Amino acid sequence: MRPPRPAPKPPVEVTIHGLDADCIGAGTDAKGREWTLRGGIPGQRVLAGGRRKAGALLSLVEPAPDAVPPRCAQFGTCGGCLYQPMPRSAQQAAKAAALTTLLAPLGAGPPGIVGTDDAGYGYRNRLEFSFGVERFLTRDDQAREKSGEAIERQGRYLGLHGAGRFDRIVDVPDCSIADPEINRVLTRVRADTLASPFPMWNAREQTGFWRHAGLRRGSEGVLVLVYTALAGEAEAAWLAQHAPHWGAAAVLWYTTDRTSDAAVGDLRAVLHGEPRLAVSLGGVALRLSPLAFFQVNQSGAELLLDVIRTDLGAGGLLLDLYCGVGALGLALHGSFEAVAGIDLVEEGIAEANRNAAALGVKADYRAGRAELVLPALLADHGVAAGREGRLAVLVDPPRSGLHPDALRTLATLDADVLVYVACRPTSLARDGATLLAAGWTCTRTTLVDLFPHTAHVEVVARFERARATLAAELP
Secondary structure: OOOOOOOOOOEEEEEEEEEEEOEEEEEEEEOOOOOOOOOOOOOOEEEEEEEOOOOEEEEEEEOOOOOOOOOOOOOOOOOOOOOOOOOHHHHHHHHHHHHHHHHHHHHHOOOOOOOHHHHHHHHOOOEEEEEEEOOOOOHHHHHHHHHHOOOOOEEEEEEEEEOOOOOEEEOOOOOOEEEEHHHHHOOOOOOHHHHHHOOOOOOOOOOOOOEEEEEEOOOOOEEEEEOOOOOOOHHHHHHHHHHOOOOOOOOEEEOOOOOOOOOEEHHHHHHEOOOOEEEEEEEEEEEOOOOOOOOHHHHHHHHHHHHHHHOOOOOOOEEEEOEEEEOHHHHHHOOEEEEEEEOOHHHHHHHHHHHHHHHOEEEEEEEEOOHHHHHHHHHHHHOOOOOOOOOOEEEEEEEOOOOOOHHHHHOOOOOEEEEEEOHHHHHHHHHHHHHHHHOOOEEEEEEEEOOOOOOOOEEEEEEOOOOOOOOOOOO
């Protein structure tokens, strides 16, 4: 016989005293042991369980003294926007305090922080929802069910996956951080699809029709991207009849037979409108494909651009690495004689070149791994010892940071200024140490509060060195 499982440990009371380097709640229990709790808010007392370095916040004992009511009806269930009980100013102060310690070794002093002066709702211009047949239960639902009360589990739902669940959906009639136009269109999409004669996707059984719905807000309206299983004439006829009435600028239909729960597929039909996303950044109008990356916070992106513009300065060649669709470089093109960029995604580079041509911008965008393409790009633009003219470098890498080979090339590059945009501050702290060892100096760091009510923050760091400075040999 198997030995009986040990009884679960009782919950532990933890006082949250701040945020850690990833902007996750950090606190201590009565024994002085450190806990890391996702969703923990400075000033709270909570009950926690699980492992201390990645604990589970079980319940609230006492709110923070300055707590405010969350605006979202799904708060605490969908797992997003966990800092809604914090005033916006407190969110920014807590993030700044956490990252001041992390970034102190860069030597630039305490970081500045910028953000919009609103309540931090209604900003997100892109959301992706999933269809499902089983509802994610809240802790209250679970307790009521254990007491014998009948709780609705099965049905037709459109929303977000519950934390840690691929098969259960938090039903989301509207999202408080979504652009109001997205919520307006979402209401119509929900009403039609949930009332349709076709089944929701069952992730466990891999059956059903409706799989995902993506909504994006551009300057011409909302794009709806519908993902379904493979379909026949009846489904096609239904979509052709209903999609034009959803109030969207365009509706695109993708189908897939993949088993993975990702919103990917092959374009089956453009059901309404034109398959394009019109956006602008810094007054520069761009045309993107419906799936192209663009910052989810338009007003926040403008603040980010302003910080980057100030840090880069003007003149010479702008080298834009991990450039995506080239939005930042193209928005900044008026400050430079030329722009050159690299990104791994070929479709993004194609869009960057198309937009550059439409804008009449002298640009050279190339697809490939930055660490492989960079040496040839630099050579083709005459960037070598004894070069003429000014060179400014902008890097906006993924969360993992710069590839070691790309970092080595940049660390020894004779550039005038290097601006590092980090969506994960710990990656910046690591890569910045290498730049410092190679003779760069970090002159400024700025936090951009691009994602209110979440643990995410964008950090911009400015590095410079005198033209005559020779890079030290790297270890």
